[in-house]
Amino acid sequence: MPDFVFATAQYDSGDWDSAPLVAANVIDGLARYTTLDVAATGVVVPLGSKDLFKYPFVWLTGHLPVRFTDVERRTLREYCARGGLLFVDDHNHDVDGEFHRTAWEEIARTVGPLKDLPNDDPLYRAFFRFEDGPPTTSHELNGWGDNLVHKHLQCVKQGDRVVVLYSSKDYSSEWNYHPDNKRFLSVDNTKFGVNLVVYALTR
C-alpha cells in the first residue's frame, strides 16, 4: 500500500469533478521532489462514504453551490475528529460566488467557522518555503474573479490541529493541466501542492 493516495471528494451537490487534472499534477510534484511512496493515480471518494476514512487528506473543489447531505455532514465531522484534513478550493476564486458562500456555510455548520491561517504557519515551510503565505495564482494576478489577491488561506482548527483548509486562490484552475506541460513553465506552480500534502502527513 503506498504511503499516500491523492483523494478527491465527491459530494452529492455541485460539480465536484471540475478540476480532474489537479490530482495528476500534485502526484507529479510529490514524485518529483520527495521520496514519498505515492500512488500513481488518484482516487475519487464519496464524502458520505466510509471509504473517506482510508484517505486522511481529501481535496474538494467546485464552481456550483455546495450543500452537504446529512450523511456527508456526519461523515465529515467524524473524519475531522479522527485526524483527517479536508482541503477545499474555490474553483471560482470569487468571495461572493455561490461556491464560496455555500461552502463556508456548510463548513461552519459541520466543523466550525473558518478563520484566517497566519502566513507564518508551518504550512508555508512544510517542504518549500513560501515567505509571503499562499502563492498567488495567475487568475488572481489577471484580475479575474473578484479582482482580489487573497492574502490568506482560511482554516478550521480542532485544538491546535487544522482539520479544514479553505482557499479562494483557485488552485483548481492553476493546477488543472497535464503534468507534461510543466516543462513549459519557468517555475513549477504546483510546489505548494507538495507543501499541502507534506503538511497533512506531518501535522
Next chain:
Amino acid sequence: MPSPAERRLPWERAARGLALVLLALALVQALRAAGRGGQRRVHVEVGAADATAPGPARRDSLAALARAGDSVTWSGDVAPLIASAEPVREPSGATRFTIVADAAAALGDSLGPIDSLETGGGSLTTEGVRGLFAAHSGAATARVPSAAAAVLGRVLVYGRVGWESKFTIAALEESGWQVDARLRLGDTTLVRQGRTLEPTAGLHAALVVLDTALEGRAAAVTRFVRAGGGLVLSGAAAGAPALAALGGARVLRLAAGEAGAFEEGEPLHALPLHVLGALRPDALTLESRDDVPAVVARRVAAGRVVQSGYAETWRWRMQGEAGSVAEHRAFWSRLVGTAATAAPVVPATATDGPAVAPAVTPAVTPAGTRAIAPASTPTITSASALDADPAPLAALVDALGPAVAAAPSTPPQREALPTWLGAAALLLLVAEWGSRRARGAA
C-alpha cells in the same frame, strides 16, 4: 536451777525461728507465683470474636506480647491474599494494582468499592485513586498505597513521512508523551520535531522505529538500549536487519488484514501483520494473533526491546468503529510504556486533603486488560504508607506463627500465697510474744 520462765526461753527462740522460716518460705512462694502470674494467654479467633484478620497495628501489638513471653495464638479461616501497586509507565500517572487471591476479591478505597475480581485475582489499572487501596477477600484485607507516578523521559520517533508516523506521534502526544521525531521525506530531506534527534539515555525514555532504513544509526540505537533505553520496533521495522541483534524474534512473513474486521470490532485483525517467529529463548510473547506472535519483548542489558508486527496502525484510528481513536492512543502509549525507562519512583507519602470520589469509566483495552480512567482530576485522600498491609495472611503467620486448630484450654490458677503458711507463722509469733510477756521480758 532455771526458773520455769527461763525454761521457756528455748521454745520461744524456736517458735521465732520457725515463724521466720515460714515467712521466708511464703516470700519465696509469692515471688515464684508473681513470676508465673505475668504470663498471659491471648487467643485471636478470626471469624468469631474478630470479624477480620488483625490489621498491622493489632498484629504488631500481639507480636510484641509474644516476644515478651506471653502465649499468643490465632485460629480461623484467613484467605491467602496479596496486593501490589506499581506505577504505569505512561504519562497518565495511573497505578496498576495486582491482586492474587484464593477467593473472589472486592476492591475499593476509603470512599467505597471500586470493582470486584473473580477467584484467582487479576489486575486493575486506575487513574485518580490516591491513598490506600484495599482488597477484601473473606476475612482478609490487603492494603497498598497507590504508587507515585513514574518519571518518564521523552519519546523519539524514527520513521519516514507518512500516515503511520503522523498518527503514531499524534497518539503518543495525545497520551501525554513528549515526542521528538526524525522523519525521512527525501534523499536529503528530513522533517524534524524537537531538538535532540539522537537517542539519549536520561533524556529519552524510548525510541520508536517505524522504518527499516536507519542510515547508520544502528550502533547508536544499540548503545541507547544497552544503557537502559526502551526500543519499540513497529511494523516493517520489527524486521529491520540493522537491529536484528536486539529483537527477540524475526519477521517471517506479512499477513494481510482481514476484510470487515473493523466492523466486527476486531481492529487488530484488520491490520496487516508482520508475523514474528524464531523467538529467542529469552523473548516473551506479549500478544498473539491467530496463535502467532504479534508483539514480542526482550531485555537487552539494561534496556527493553518490544517488537510489534502490526503495520498501518493508523487505519485503526481512522477506520475503526466508535472509540477507535482512544483505543489506538492507548495501544501506542502502552506499547511505548512497556519498553520505556522510568526514573526511580519516590514512594507515596502521607498527604492530607479532601477525599472526593474519583469518577471511574471502565474500559476494555485491546489486549483485554481492564482499564479505569477518571472522568475528573485525581484526588487525594488521607493515607499513610505505614498502614500498608499487602499480604495479611503471610504477615499474620510471620508475626504469630501458623493458625492453631482451636483456642488452648486455660490451666487452673495456683494460689499465690497459701493461707495456712501465713496463719502458722502468725500463730507462732503470737505464742512467742505471749510467752515473753508472761515472764516479764520486753
